[in-house]
Amino acid sequence: MAKAGSLQAELEIKSPADKFFKVFTNQAHHVPNAASDKVHSVDVHEGDWETAGSVKQWEYTIDGKKEIFKEKIEVDEANKSFTMTAVGGHLLEQYKSYKIIAKVIPKGEGSLLAINIDYEKLKPEDTPPHNYRELVLSILKDVDTHVMRNIEI
DSSP states (O other), rough: OEEEEEEEEEESSSSSSSHHHHHHOOOOHHHHHHHHHTEEEEEEHHHHHHTOEEEEEEEEETTTTTEEEEEEEETOOOOOEEEEEEEGGGGGEEEEOOOOOOOEETTHHHHHHEEEEEEEETTTTSSSOOEEEEEEHHHHHHHHHHHHHHHOO
């Protein structure tokens, strides 16, 4: 039987919550500029950049391999949270389900990111997606740096 799990992380960033939130909810095309060594492209697969429920395809490198992640995004503007649910790509070869839930919490001049990665393994012997959590955190740090350099985003 497959096993469900969750990985959590918190990350303090310098970016204002509104600006950081906006990058992931309707300006994801900036992410490859911010994290070009990790994310090669983000393209709209269905819908558009700004509509919740749109599907985006991310091309990235993890552990030296190029992979694809297709995600459908849901947005909660009031709570500054977004959920990216895997609907295709390499992750679903190892996990029955994979979901990134991020909440951007204003904190002083910057923000606190609360990240949950919920997943369900296809096989019990599969490992939790620790390497994907580290990739996500690294991308978030790069985006923070990018937002602070380009505050008009």
